[in-house]
Amino acid sequence: MARTQGSHSDITGPRIREAALRLFARHGFAAVSMRQIASEVGVQAGALYNYIPDKQALLASLLRGHMDDLLAAWQAEATTGDTTEKLERFVRFHIRYNLERPDAIFISYMELRNLTPENFAQIEALRKTYESTLEGILRDGHEAGRFDVPDPAVTTYALIAMLTGVNTWYRSAGRLTVDEVCDIYWTMTRRMIAASSEA
Amino acid sequence: MARTQGSHSDITGPRIREAALRLFARHGFAAVSMRQIASEVGVQAGALYNYIPDKQALLASLLRGHMDDLLAAWQAEATTGDTTEKLERFVRFHIRYNLERPDAIFISYMELRNLTPENFAQIEALRKTYESTLEGILRDGHEAGRFDVPDPAVTTYALIAMLTGVNTWYRSAGRLTVDEVCDIYWTMTRRMIAASSEA
DNA sequence: GTCTATACGGGGATAGAC
DNA sequence: GTCTATCCCCGTATAGAC
Structure with missing residues (x-):
């Protein structure tokens, strides 16, 4: 059973990068929101900031x-x-x-x-x-x-x-x-x- | 003397296109706001819509x-x-x-x-x-x-x-x-x- | 044709509970 | 580590005065 809350530091990081790569390529950096990336990964937008300082650093x-x-x-x-x-x-x-x-x-x-x-x-x-x-x-x-x-x-x-x-x-x-x-x-x-x- | 208000339909249209072309090229379509384009042209954002239906049609x-x-x-x-x-x-x-x-x-x-x-x-x-x-x-x-x-x-x-x-x-x-x-x-x-x- | 004002939604990023 | 809630700013587009 998938947990809806808790610690996933080992997999969430890579998943953020994969999702961001795909979305940036498809729609362009400026057109993609942090909420979209979070949604692809299955977390809330705020959680992204445990892994990256900001959107620009992610790119x-x-x-x-x-x-x-x-x-x-x-x-x-x-x-x-x-x-x-x-x-x-x-x-x-x-x-x-x-x-x-x-x-x-x-x-x-x-x-x-x-x-x-x-x-x-x-x-x-x-x-x-x-x-x-x-x-x-x-x-x-x-x-x-x-x-x-x-x-x-x-x-x-x-x-x-x-x-x-x-x-x-x-x-x-x-x-x-x-x-x-x-x-x-x-x-x-x-x-x-x-x-x-x-x- | 430049008027700050009034009719400029003959020159505003081309100027919008020039400004948009330059800004889109420099920063990307998604990253450029209608307010930026209007500011380059010297009009208010709302005035752009006398010339174009929307941003996408402008592009x-x-x-x-x-x-x-x-x-x-x-x-x-x-x-x-x-x-x-x-x-x-x-x-x-x-x-x-x-x-x-x-x-x-x-x-x-x-x-x-x-x-x-x-x-x-x-x-x-x-x-x-x-x-x-x-x-x-x-x-x-x-x-x-x-x-x-x-x-x-x-x-x-x-x-x-x-x-x-x-x-x-x-x-x-x-x-x-x-x-x-x-x-x-x-x-x-x-x-x-x-x-x-x-x- | 342009202005001011504004509606309405969504943006990035942060705070504090759990 | 993730959540919810929220701050504050800016986005497109429209309404109505001049």
């Missing part, structure tokens, strides 16, 4: 958590292989990772403006770190003569935008599998940076 | 106006030239047009979820129309043997995302002119669809 914590997870996941993949293999791994990793966490990705791009300047700077730095790994790969490949990348910074922006864009249109019920999508984007990427072979 | 009208302008502007450019020239023109047109209207572009991507289903369907149809012109160019070029585009639909998504992404990073005070940016993106586009020459 910042979600975004920071997402960026930390993303960087850790990429670090776990990025170890071996030559430059071309690293680039291919980045392309496939980015598409897959984003498709698996649409809510977190959506919020990360849409709700940055609702952060305080301090929180914004922190999240931006993490994002910059992630994007720099791609830029590093492009520069390495260019210097090694494997790629032709006249402007690594711009190419990084272009690639990130292109890859992240998959989230706006891909549906698992559609005509393409995730693997097929990754193949297509890897082909486009390879051509964009003029990698030597199309094998 | 829909801004988005519809933007899409109408976009389609008209592209129609005015799209008349002549072979397929490769048309594609190059699309790339440069899209980047320039977006950079000149950052607020409208931002809102068009961020605030779609705040539209009623009817308004959303309308705006989406206009956006689809615009993107279809690009897909048409890619299909034409592929069939004519000028491009190699295995999946025109996905390539369209990829190109639109890549080009629209310029707005997130470009600053006129930065190291690149708009022309240089267009050149870089056109090179990347040409390679992506494997257009015959790189001249």
